[in-house]
Amino acid sequence: MSDKPLAPAIEGWHTMAAKPHLIGSQCTHCGTYFFPKQEQYCRNPACDSTDFREVELSRTGHIWSYTNACYQPPAPFVAPDPFEPYAIAGVQLEREQMVVLGQVVAGVGVEDLKVGMPMELVLEPLHETEDDIKVTWKWRPLAADASNRPGE
Amino acid sequence: MSNEIAIIGAGMHPWGKWGHNFVQYGVAAAREALADAGIPWQDVRFVSGGATVRCGYPGYVAGATFAQALGWQGAEVNTSYAACASGSQALAAARNKILAGECEVALVVGADTTPKGFLAPAGGYRPEDPDWVRFYLGITNPTYFALYARRRMDLYGDTLADFAAVKVKNSRVGAKNPRARYRKCFTAEDVAASAMVADPLRLMDICATSDGGAALIVCSLEYARRIGKADAPRVAAISTVTPTFASGVVEMPDIATDSAAAAGVEALAYRSSIPMKAYEEAGIGPEDVSLAEVYDLSTALELDWIEDLRLAPRGDAAALLRQGDTALGGRIPVNVSGGLACFGEAVPAQAIAQVCELTWQLRGEAGDRQVKNAKVGITANQGLFGHGSSVIVKR
Numbered sequence: 161m162s163d164k165p166l167a168p169a170i171e172g173w174h175t176m177a178a179k180p181h182l183i184g185s186q187c188t189h190c191g192t193y194f195f196p197k198q199e200q201y202c203r204n205p206a207c208d209s210t211d212f213r214e215v216e217l218s219r220t221g222h223i224w225s226y227t228n229a230c231y232q233p234p235a236p237f238v239a240p241d242p243f244e245p246y247a248i249a250g251v252q253l254e255r256e257q258m259v260v261l262g263q264v265v266a267g268v269g270v271e272d273l274k275v276g277m278p279m280e281l282v283l284e285p286l287h288e289t290e291d292d293i294k295v296t297w298k299w300r301p302l303a304a305d306a307s308n309r310p311g312e
Numbered sequence: 313m314s315n316e317i318a319i320i321g322a323g324m325h326p327w328g329k330w331g332h333n334f335v336q337y338g339v340a341a342a343r344e345a346l347a348d349a350g351i352p353w354q355d356v357r358f359v360s361g362g363a364t365v366r367c368g369y370p371g372y373v374a375g376a377t378f379a380q381a382l383g384w385q386g387a388e389v390n391t392s393y394a395a396c397a398s399g400s401q402a403l404a405a406a407r408n409k410i411l412a413g414e415c416e417v418a419l420v421v422g423a424d425t426t427p428k429g430f431l432a433p434a435g436g437y438r439p440e441d442p443d444w445v446r447f448y449l450g451i452t453n454p455t456y457f458a459l460y461a462r463r464r465m466d467l468y469g470d471t472l473a474d475f476a477a478v479k480v481k482n483s484r485v486g487a488k489n490p491r492a493r494y495r496k497c498f499t500a501e502d503v504a505a506s507a508m509v510a511d512p513l514r515l516m517d518i519c520a521t522s523d524g525g526a527a528l529i530v531c532s533l534e535y536a537r538r539i540g541k542a543d544a545p546r547v548a549a550i551s552t553v554t555p556t557f558a559s560g561v562v563e564m565p566d567i568a569t570d571s572a573a574a575a576g577v578e579a580l581a582y583r584s585s586i587p588m589k590a591y592e593e594a595g596i597g598p599e600d601v602s603l604a605e606v607y608d609l610s611t612a613l614e615l616d617w618i619e620d621l622r623l624a625p626r627g628d629a630a631a632l633l634r635q636g637d638t639a640l641g642g643r644i645p646v647n648v649s650g651g652l653a654c655f656g657e658a659v660p661a662q663a664i665a666q667v668c669e670l671t672w673q674l675r676g677e678a679g680d681r682q683v684k685n686a687k688v689g690i691t692a693n694q695g696l697f698g699h700g701s702s703v704i705v706k707r
């Protein structure tokens with residue numbers, strides 16, 4: 161990778177901190193979370209609130225299911241040449257009670273994953289443009305050290 | 313009963329990768345259905361088309377496009393779009409028109425010409441569109457099928473051999489279906505030798521996209537009696553209900569599920585909610601079903617559907633498969649048309665094609681694919697964003 165500046169692949173969907181969080185929203189009336197952020201209407205059928213607060217979602221959770229991409233997806237995906245397969249995980253966030261999909265970090269394959277495995281959110285490059293390196297959220301197996309407890 | 317309509321004609325253009333204009337497939341299917349019904353085109357007073365979004369404006373207004381191609385004769389037109397559930401919604405529109413007494417005979421028709429490879433999203437930079445976002449992040453349709461397949465392995469102990477056995481089973485009947493695209497008897501070794509697409513699913517576990525067209529002639533029970541077809545198969549239920557909030561299954565093309573964090577929320581994924589309503593509407597239960605045509609977008613998904621249709625308890629579909637219960641000649645044959653495994657998917661035609669197969673089966677005209685004494689058939693298919701449809705046909 162070059163020394164170009166880092167920029168989010170999709171603006172406003174996650175923080176850019178060393179320990180990043182997805183940016184979602186929460187209905188102030190019923191407490192339902194949304195990702196991507198939803199600030200216009202609450203999708204809980206028992207709630208007609210239009211009042212939301214922006215929230216950082218839990219950055220750790222457990223694998224709901226996982227797979228990989230062995231074939232290059234079509235555009236708008238920007239693939240490296242040659243294409244490198246990558247793993248994908250759906251991770252269950254406990255507090256939010258929702259599953260969020262994302263790529264798994266480079267170097268971790270399906271053989272390294274298991275349903276229920278603790279994962280954490282990190283940022284990694286998705287592709288490079290002329291001006292910057294576009295990064296996005298990816299899931300990484302949670303290191304088994306005490307400073308990185310689930311539920312953080 | 314008063315909510316039923318009769319199916320007096322069924323027709324299909326064979327599935328394939330023909331590369332012709334979709335209208336040609338729809339017209340061929342419609343003409344076959346009309347000939348099957350034995351009625352003149354001029355008797356059709358409502359043309360209900362399933363839209364295709366990959367063939368330009370003629371596809372968006374498919375009902376009118378087919379009506380024009382068959383020759384304007386003053387019928388009313390309708391076009392429905394609901395991804396793979398389009399055909400069922402087009403059928404529902406025809407049923408409503410007939411039951412309201414506004415017409416006696418309707419044509420329901422869908423056809424598609426599909427591009428090669430992955431289905432891709434609309435162009436441009438559109439981060440507000442989940443379909444665009446997931447492709448940008450590298451998440452294709454097989455990703456979702458594979459996540460569900462892995463869940464089956466983890467929760468129920470399903471194996472790769474089970475998934476391959478679905479393909480082998482479906483290819484055995486598909487090989488006998490002149491309308492199917494893939495007509496070869498594949499072995500478990502063939503499946504295992506095919507390329508991995510989205511672990512644990514290989515190329516031969518996943519359905520292709522195809523060209524094809526399917527059509528039905530449906531009418532009031534009174535009209536069917538008048539033309540001597542009082543015993544024609546009947547549409548007993550059409551279900552297009554949504555899931556209930558909060559659904560805990562990541563549905564294509566969403567990047568996340570609903571959140572169930574709010575108190576008092578109950579979840580029912582759409583694959584469970586759709587057949588429930590269909591059974592209720594038809595006044596029958598899973599024990600009455602003679603055969604099912606389900607949406608095997610992947611081999612593993614056929615097993616999910618079998619449980620969602622309550623033809624087996626949750627987690628037991630693979631056991632049914634291993635016993636041969638879901639094969640032709642078994643207790644509850646599933647996908648005796650060959651399913652998507654042998655057809656590939658022609659989106660707006662597929663739900664109609666499922667009903668065509670049930671029609672032929674219930675009439676006893678399915679030849680060497682015939683399910684003995686077939687009385688009740690059910691379909692299930694998947695749209696997008698967690699919705700789909702189920703149709704029950706009975707005789």
